Amino acid sequence: xxxxxxxxxxxxxxxxxxxxxxxxxxxxxxxxxxxxxxxxxxxxxxxxxxxxxxxxxxxxxxxxxxxxxxxxxxxxxxxxxxxxxxxxxxxxxxxxxxxxxxx
Numbered sequence: 001x002x003x004x005x006x007x008x009x010x011x012x013x014x015x016x017x018x019x020x021x022x023x024x025x026x027x028x029x030x031x032x033x034x035x036x037x038x039x040x041x042x043x044x045x046x047x048x049x050x051x052x053x054x055x056x057x058x059x060x061x062x063x064x065x066x067x068x069x070x071x072x073x074x075x076x077x078x079x080x081x082x083x084x085x086x087x088x089x090x091x092x093x094x095x096x097x098x099x100x101x102x103x
Contacts, residue, residue, distance in 0.1 A: 009074045034062065037060075037063070038064070038065050038067075039064055040097070041069050042070045043072065043078050043082070044072040044077060050082055061068035068087065079091055
């Protein structure tokens with residue numbers, strides 16, 4: 001019985017929280033201007049996934065000015081795939097001496 005009540009309260013709270021969930025305004029706004037966005041994508045060995053991500057970004061309704069791929073020493077063709085899809089690529093060639101990986 002307790003679990004049923006807890007589940008019902010949880011679903012009600014979810015509805016309340018998402019009711020107040022902020023949404024992006026419709027563009028162009030009242031000034032007639034549409035904002036632009038730059039996207040930074042950290043990547044390591046994502047050559048297989050990158051075409052999907054980059055094609056989806058091209059379909060967005062807000063104009064994307066830059067797509068920047070930060071290639072973290074990939075051993076596959078991540079950088080080449082990103083370049084082929086029009087992204088600017090920053091590559092990490094050598095890791096710092098005390099490199100422990102990302103947190």
